Amino acid sequence: MIFDIQRFSTHDGPGIRTVVFFKGCPLSCAWCENPESQSFRPELLYTRVRCVSCGSCVAAAGGEGLRADPAGGIQIDRSVEPRPEVGAACPALALRVAGRDMGVAEILDEVLKDASFFAASGGGLTISGGEPLAQADFALELLEAALAAGVDIAIETCLAVPRASVERAAALPLRWLADLKHTDAAAFRAATSRADAAGGVDACLPLGNLEYLAGRGADLTLRVPVIPGFNDDEASMRGILEFAAGLPRAADAKPRRLDLLPYHDLAAGKYAGLGRAYAFPPGLRVDSARIARFAELGIALGLDITIGG
Amino acid sequence: MNSRLERLKDEILSAEPRLCLERARVYTRVYRENEQLPGVRKRALALRRTLEETGIYIGVGELVVGNTASRARSAAIFPEYAVRWIFSEIDGIDRRPAESYGATEEMKAEIKELCAWWKGRTLQDRAEANFSPTLAAINASGIVHAEGNMTAGDGHIAANVGRVLELGIGGYAAYVRRMDDALDLVAYDDLKKHQLYLAMQDSLAGLSAWIRRYEALARSQAAASSDAARAAELREIAATCAAVAEDAPTSFRQALQLTCFVQLALQIESNGHSVSLGRLDQYLHPFYAQDARSGAMTPEQAKELLSCFWLKLLAVKKVRSWSHTRFSAGGPLYQNVTIGGVTRGGADAVNELSYLILESVGDMKLTQPNLTVRYHRGMSADFLKAAIEVIKRGFGMPAFNNDEVVIPGMLKLGVSLEDARDYSAIGCIEVAVPGKWGYRTTGMSFLNLMRVFLATLNDGLDTKTGKTFHGGTGSLETFANFDQLMAAWKDQLAYYAKTSVGIDTAIDAALEELVPDILCSTFTDDCVARGKHIKEGGAVYDYVSGLQVGIANLGNSLAAVKKFVFEDRSIAPRQLLDALESDFAGPGGELLRLRLLNQAPKYGNDDDYVDSLVVEAYGAYVGEMAKYRNTRYGRGPIGCGYYPGTSSISANVPSGSVVPATPDGRRAWTPLAEGCSPTQGTDTRGPTAVFKSIAKLPTMDIFGGVLLNQKLSPQALASDGQRDRLVALLRAFFDDLKGWHVQYNIVSRETLIDAKRHPAKHRDLVVRVAGYSAYFNDLAAETQDDIIARTEQEL
Numbered sequence A: 001m002i003f004d005i006q007r008f009s010t011h012d013g014p015g016i017r018t019v020v021f022f023k024g025c026p027l028s029c030a031w032c033e034n035p036e037s038q039s040f041r042p043e044l045l046y047t048r049v050r051c052v053s054c055g056s057c058v059a060a061a062g063g064e065g066l067r068a069d070p071a072g073g074i075q076i077d078r079s080v081e082p083r084p085e086v087g088a089a090c091p092a093l094a095l096r097v098a099g100r101d102m103g104v105a106e107i108l109d110e111v112l113k114d115a116s117f118f119a120a121s122g123g124g125l126t127i128s129g130g131e132p133l134a135q136a137d138f139a140l141e142l143l144e145a146a147l148a149a150g151v152d153i154a155i156e157t158c159l160a161v162p163r164a165s166v167e168r169a170a171a172l173p174l175r176w177l178a179d180l181k182h183t184d185a186a187a188f189r190a191a192t193s194r195a196d197a198a199g200g201v202d203a204c205l206p207l208g209n210l211e212y213l214a215g216r217g218a219d220l221t222l223r224v225p226v227i228p229g230f231n232d233d234e235a236s237m238r239g240i241l242e243f244a245a246g247l248p249r250a251a252d253a254k255p256r257r258l259d260l261l262p263y264h265d266l267a268a269g270k271y272a273g274l275g276r277a278y279a280f281p282p283g284l285r286v287d288s289a290r291i292a293r294f295a296e297l298g299i300a301l302g303l304d305i306t307i308g309g
Numbered sequence B: 001m002n003s004r005l006e007r008l009k010d011e012i013l014s015a016e017p018r019l020c021l022e023r024a025r026v027y028t029r030v031y032r033e034n035e036q037l038p039g040v041r042k043r044a045l046a047l048r049r050t051l052e053e054t055g056i057y058i059g060v061g062e063l064v065v066g067n068t069a070s071r072a073r074s075a076a077i078f079p080e081y082a083v084r085w086i087f088s089e090i091d092g093i094d095r096r097p098a099e100s101y102g103a104t105e106e107m108k109a110e111i112k113e114l115c116a117w118w119k120g121r122t123l124q125d126r127a128e129a130n131f132s133p134t135l136a137a138i139n140a141s142g143i144v145h146a147e148g149n150m151t152a153g154d155g156h157i158a159a160n161v162g163r164v165l166e167l168g169i170g171g172y173a174a175y176v177r178r179m180d181d182a183l184d185l186v187a188y189d190d191l192k193k194h195q196l197y198l199a200m201q202d203s204l205a206g207l208s209a210w211i212r213r214y215e216a217l218a219r220s221q222a223a224a225s226s227d228a229a230r231a232a233e234l235r236e237i238a239a240t241c242a243a244v245a246e247d248a249p250t251s252f253r254q255a256l257q258l259t260c261f262v263q264l265a266l267q268i269e270s271n272g273h274s275v276s277l278g279r280l281d282q283y284l285h286p287f288y289a290q291d292a293r294s295g296a297m298t299p300e301q302a303k304e305l306l307s308c309f310w311l312k313l314l315a316v317k318k319v320r321s322w323s324h325t326r327f328s329a330g331g332p333l334y335q336n337v338t339i340g341g342v343t344r345g346g347a348d349a350v351n352e353l354s355y356l357i358l359e360s361v362g363d364m365k366l367t368q369p370n371l372t373v374r375y376h377r378g379m380s381a382d383f384l385k386a387a388i389e390v391i392k393r394g395f396g397m398p399a400f401n402n403d404e405v406v407i408p409g410m411l412k413l414g415v416s417l418e419d420a421r422d423y424s425a426i427g428c429i430e431v432a433v434p435g436k437w438g439y440r441t442t443g444m445s446f447l448n449l450m451r452v453f454l455a456t457l458n459d460g461l462d463t464k465t466g467k468t469f470h471g472g473t474g475s476l477e478t479f480a481n482f483d484q485l486m487a488a489w490k491d492q493l494a495y496y497a498k499t500s501v502g503i504d505t506a507i508d509a510a511l512e513e514l515v516p517d518i519l520c521s522t523f524t525d526d527c528v529a530r531g532k533h534i535k536e537g538g539a540v541y542d543y544v545s546g547l548q549v550g551i552a553n554l555g556n557s558l559a560a561v562k563k564f565v566f567e568d569r570s571i572a573p574r575q576l577l578d579a580l581e582s583d584f585a586g587p588g589g590e591l592l593r594l595r596l597l598n599q600a601p602k603y604g605n606d607d608d609y610v611d612s613l614v615v616e617a618y619g620a621y622v623g624e625m626a627k628y629r630n631t632r633y634g635r636g637p638i639g640c641g642y643y644p645g646t647s648s649i650s651a652n653v654p655s656g657s658v659v660p661a662t663p664d665g666r667r668a669w670t671p672l673a674e675g676c677s678p679t680q681g682t683d684t685r686g687p688t689a690v691f692k693s694i695a696k697l698p699t700m701d702i703f704g705g706v707l708l709n710q711k712l713s714p715q716a717l718a719s720d721g722q723r724d725r726l727v728a729l730l731r732a733f734f735d736d737l738k739g740w741h742v743q744y745n746i747v748s749r750e751t752l753i754d755a756k757r758h759p760a761k762h763r764d765l766v767v768r769v770a771g772y773s774a775y776f777n778d779l780a781a782e783t784q785d786d787i788i789a790r791t792e793q794e795l
């Protein structure tokens, strides 16, 4: 299941890229930029300020899951899975269904529309999410098809997936943009666990996958979200950076690339659109001096640090 | 920018635009006193006397000299073109909402007195007399807009400045005399040529005399100056003028000064705008290279002189009627300078001077000249990066034209390979072979596509005026299917295309008789050899194009009608027509508008459903115009046909102001989409999708230019990586997709909103309006809003 395809992305690997967003993730981080990516099922994103209370969506839903709010706008019963027509019915761009099943050929058609720009810029396809390897068969099929069409391929992944999936993907000439959120198992588990997954994911799973990829000499860039109260303290960040610096690499390889991604709250509105609460207070930022300090630390450890990315 | 340039720039920018009466006085006097002379001679004599008599000045610190009116940013009056608007607008000319000009009550009274003589004798009077009643009615309706062609004349041309630099003014005069001597005055044709040659000699004599006056002024200022350094500069100016008054220049400085004189004199002669400089980096380069080799000129000195020249271009102003002003927001003169591209032999033409021009334009951040870089596949990454560094400064320049489509397109038109490689931009984005091409490679009449489309839906009825100019084959209510609608569109379009040519022909006939440009013809090949001025068929090539406004609205409207009315059948024809007539009034109106706006495919998103409709509907115009010829056909030039053009300057705003609501969800009287750009705010798939949509058009046949404006936020170019992506984006668009043109506005939305609120804080904020840059403060509020509304593309 896919929830978006975005052309002309410039922060997701080299050159001009098209990003295909997979829906569903084994984790559920509170700071997630794409909260609509977490569930494996279709969901409604609703923007109240755009809604003109026309009732078109209610009619298209056939009374299932939606009703007009007497005070204006609509009320959504999120336990009902929305039909695709419901989003299409909205004339005001107030309601959208995130998530639809697409075939590999259909996606590839869309991706290849920008082939000229990939060629000129050294760009290509990036699969992202959600967690693309949570739909490993589908993801691999798409990557192989793109590769066969001559498209450069990259993946953004949290690596909280079985080793077998990673191994299959690692057999392809793939650029990896892999999350490194925390090295402490308890902190990782507490912040990333889904409500529906008892016990959550062990931090050792992504860390082990990282070691595996690094050991294979994969084209690997680490991405570290810097999140207030989670990993923006000295000890956590030192642990992360030291782990990154210690990953195996060939003697003659260039320094390991690591992007520090400071927390921002641009996605807060999407949480509201999904009817969910946003965990962070408005206006929260990570102090830029602190980010700069982490960058210096990383550089001192021999890493190739980028802020943003 | 050094302190000299800073001061000169500030002086010009802070100068109050005023009217200048001197030219009008001389022209009126010469015409009154010489009614017996043939038109061409009156015209040349009036120019000559103007150059001999009207006020000249050399400002403190200036290194390059010349002026078109008595003060910087003052505008001369051209009464021979039109006076009706002057009578109706002169009293309030100093209080217009934009582009107002200072004038005292005495000046206004004198202008009225001068213009009184011209009543019934102007170009506009003659052109209108040439209209049939139907043409007059359609011209008045706003469906075809040709006002500027009558009130301002031709323009849109680049003279053969390179040849002027080779021969010198005296060389040209000798050439004209030789041709004249060879005539046999018993033949009618030869008599006509003789009159023209006399006129040409007058215009050249005027030009030389004008330059001599600057020489004398510089000498006397030098003698009077107590500042030794400035006195030396003035003596240098005098020597430079003396050297080029008759003879060919021998140094870079002389060549640049002569170029400046020619450029300004052409704009004293003609009221038309878009008088362009052609390939400045090519014809000035030999002079620069020689001076650089001998050590006579450093790159810094050359840049300073170039900058002084740009300031001369900036000082030129033209006053236009209010309605024409709205079509050209910001008062631009569109004096284009083109750099880059390939040489006549096909090699990369970029040289040291290309860089100096690029950098000095970037340093000065002025609205003039309008700088175009000719892109070609072999252009170095270094030069492209240098161009993007200038784009980053956020004043909309340079724009890019693409050799990979323009050159093959020219070959298709019968232009020789060498000439095709030698093309330059004219005005904004349109192209011609400089010095060999007639007027108006674009800039004939404007055709309002959406008025034609609304007539298509209403059985030929123009809902704005209530008139039926061309009866239809049915209405939206009677069309059985979408194909019938498309056929009706093509039928209406064919009618109005023909009408617009009819209006052009009437105006061209009047231009030829009443206001031929003699000096400009002298410097345009092969006018002297043929003994014909440009309007008589003197140019080597002479293709023209008009401007079609509302291309994205047309495609989006067709897509909405096709989807909702003919495919889904979810909107009844009557329901749609009522909504359009009432501007989406009533309870269901706004909802219907939102559906049209948001639920139908929109051009600019690489969606074949709508893009193919644009190609078919606008493509019909491409085919239609191929049938028509301009007034020079069969009289000498190659071509003399029409092709389409979309560089609709700021016409999208006033053109929209006469269009009722349209089926793309656009409200009545609001702006249409600009050029070939997507409708404001509807291109949601990013720049690559916009490029792809545009590239589906037959760009090689839309030879009047395929204008695309993209606005970028400053962050979009912040890092080297982002800049490299922009380079890659351009290369793919031009090499692979055969894009015609693109230009960038790098200004944040917040800056624009702030500039609208606090104009004083942003006095030098330059934005790209359409094919040109203008000071944001000079724009009317509605145009400012239009620019703010354009989608900001994040890189």
Ligand code: SF4
Pocket: A050, A051, A052, A053, A054, A055, A056, A057, A058, A073, A074, A089, A090, A091, A092, A093, A094, A095
């Ligand atoms: S269709 Fe859209 S605008 Fe209408 S009620 Fe539903 S969400 Fe609101």
